Amino acid sequence: MAPDWLCEVPSPATRTIDLRPKREIYARAGVLDMWLVDPQARWIEAFELQSEQWQPLGKREGNDPVALPPFGAVRFS
Numbered sequence: 001m002a003p004d005w006l007c008e009v010p011s012p013a014t015r016t017i018d019l020r021p022k023r024e025i026y027a028r029a030g031v032l033d034m035w036l037v038d039p040q041a042r043w044i045e046a047f048e049l050q051s052e053q054w055q056p057l058g059k060r061e062g063n064d065p066v067a068l069p070p071f072g073a074v075r076f077s
Helices: 015-019 021-029
Strands: 005-008 033-038 043-050 053-061
Touching: 005 021, 015 021, 021 053
Parallel strands: 005 033
Antiparallel strands: 033 043, 043 053
16 A cells, blocks of 8 residues: 655665656656655745646745645644
8 A cells, every 4th residue: 555645865876866766766656746846955845646747835944834745734844
């Protein structure tokens, strides 16, 4: 059973795998929402699975407040 949501933190050693092939695996598994987070570069990006494709929902950088699906009701910095 796939989770509804996952958060991926790309590592420097596996960045190309984290950002491409793993996303395809998550989509095939039926994960509904995904966040990509880079704490060093200070950005977060949200995606939603629609028709087996990842659709971007928003990206926040630096000190921008974050309220992204599926946790849009919760705002944090």
